[in-house]
Amino acid sequence: MFLLLALSSACNDAGYALVSISPIYGWVDGCNPVTLSGHGFSDEVSASVGGSDITGITYPEGKIDKGFVVYGTMPAGQHGYADVSLRSGGETSTLTKTAGYYYVECPGAGTMEAVSPAGALAAGVLVTVEGCGLDSGAVAARVVSADGLVQSADLPLVSMCGTATVSFTAPAMPDGEYYLELINVADGAILSGAPCPPPDSGDTGSSCTDQKLTYGGAE
Numbered sequence: 001m002f003l004l005l006a007l008s009s010a011c012n013d014a015g016y017a018l019v020s021i022s023p024i025y026g027w028v029d030g031c032n033p034v035t036l037s038g039h040g041f042s043d044e045v046s047a048s049v050g051g052s053d054i055t056g057i058t059y060p061e062g063k064i065d066k067g068f069v070v071y072g073t074m075p076a077g078q079h080g081y082a083d084v085s086l087r088s089g090g091e092t093s094t095l096t097k098t099a100g101y102y103y104v105e106c107p108g109a110g111t112m113e114a115v116s117p118a119g120a121l122a123a124g125v126l127v128t129v130e131g132c133g134l135d136s137g138a139v140a141a142r143v144v145s146a147d148g149l150v151q152s153a154d155l156p157l158v159s160m161c162g163t164a165t166v167s168f169t170a171p172a173m174p175d176g177e178y179y180l181e182l183i184n185v186a187d188g189a190i191l192s193g194a195p196c197p198p199p200d201s202g203d204t205g206s207s208c209t210d211q212k213l214t215y216g217g218a219e
Contacts, residue, residue: 016040018086018093025102027132030076031164034101041067042089049074049101050082076162077103106132110139110182110191112211119214123172127213129157129180131192134166140185141168143178143213146195151178175216 019038026032034054036047047054047070054072070086082101085094095101113131121127129141134157141155152171160167181193196210 016088016091016093018084018095021084021095021101025104026074027106027164028077028079028103029106029132029134029162029164030074031161032074034072034074036070036072036084036086037068038086038093039068040088040091041070041086045070045086045088047072047084047086049084050077050103052077054084073161074101076164077101079103079105108191109133109135109184112180112182112192115180115211115213118212120217121170121173121213121215123170125170126167127170127180128160128165128167129182129211130165132164133191134159134163134182136163136166138185139166139182139191142181142183143171143173144181144195145178148195170213170215173215176214178213178215180211180213 017038017040018036020036022035022037023032026034036054043059045057045059047057052075054074056071056073058071060066060069060071080103081097082103083094083096084100085092111131111133112129114129116128116130117125118127133139136157136159139157141157142150143152143155144150151173155168155171157166157168159165179193179195182191183189184191193211
């Protein structure tokens, strides 16, 4: 809120301009939420990045930010910087080059960033997976125990937003802690989510991240 107040104070002058986008980077898969800030925005706003529309434009609920902030969802893009344009009241303002948005290449197929819900799970719960390279036709999910034994395999993924967000239906499992793995449908190779080595295993420099699932109890 402090930043928005500061922005409002800095933009008391007449006129229209797009000043910033936040966050300033994201995966090439898109689908991540962003905030566009500036001043002089009318009630009708459209925006684009690299020539593709930023979708789901919404406005702040509070009057203090009206005309200064809008929200949207990023489209997929190409690796590198992309210009960001906002059109409002017949005018267009653009953030170019390094002032614009940076698309980051996905580290690889089946990259997971977040799983929700991850706790208090039960059979039939819809679980959402966010990340990149989540091709529902080439990647599947499975649940494994802490020792890596497969407990439930070949769980199909359903695309919710391109290759950035997918979902699957939680299988029936006894209460306890498990891990979610994503595998390559073609050859069964683990793409992400395997339980990481313990801190004293000598692999502490690894970028390994796991996604724990808890059945029963609170997350």
